[in-house]
Amino acid sequence: MRGSASVAGRAGLLLAAALAVPLALAVLLLPLDPSAMDLGQAWAGPSAAHPLGCDGLGRDVAARLIAGTGASCAIAGLALALAAGGPAQACPRSMADGSSGSRRPACPLYTAPRTPG
Structure with missing residues (x-):
């Protein structure tokens, strides 16, 4: 399993680089x-x-397309970071553990742990 996870991770990193490098160059060009x-x-028309x-x-249109792509990549990166770190990484500890004093968690990203059964 370890080898396949490493290959998948490298493939994901390669794909992210393949998307980020042309975007960075397009902003410069x-x-x-x-x-x-x-x-x-x-x-x-085109000129x-x-x-x-x-x-x-x-x-x-090209400048608008590049700007939109950059915003989309930023949002996707944030979503990936939240998914990889989980809600505990996205919220301060006092919010994620529900100790804010209210009955409902203050952090909208918090999900209650599932109980088996």
């Missing part, structure tokens, strides 16, 4: 502001300045 508008360029063209407000 296409330093356009994703929210900058130029109404003169509205619905412009050297705008590789994927512009939308109806003249915003660069």
Whole structure:
């Protein structure tokens, strides 16, 4: 089992790197502001300045795609960290063990331990 977990871990790390490296390079190669508008360029097709063209407000589609991908990767990384560490890692101990004084746990990520039976 240990060998297969190691292979799966390495494959996951390789996949994460395969997604992160092009994203980092794209940010360096296409330093356009994703929210900058130029109404003169509205619905412009692909060009050297705008590789994927512009939308109806003249915003660069490639820059918006890169910005959205970065946000998605950040959210996925946070979800992975929470899943790997569990709710106890995501909340302070006083919140995760229910000692906040209320009947309901203060931490929304806390899940009550399952009792066998």
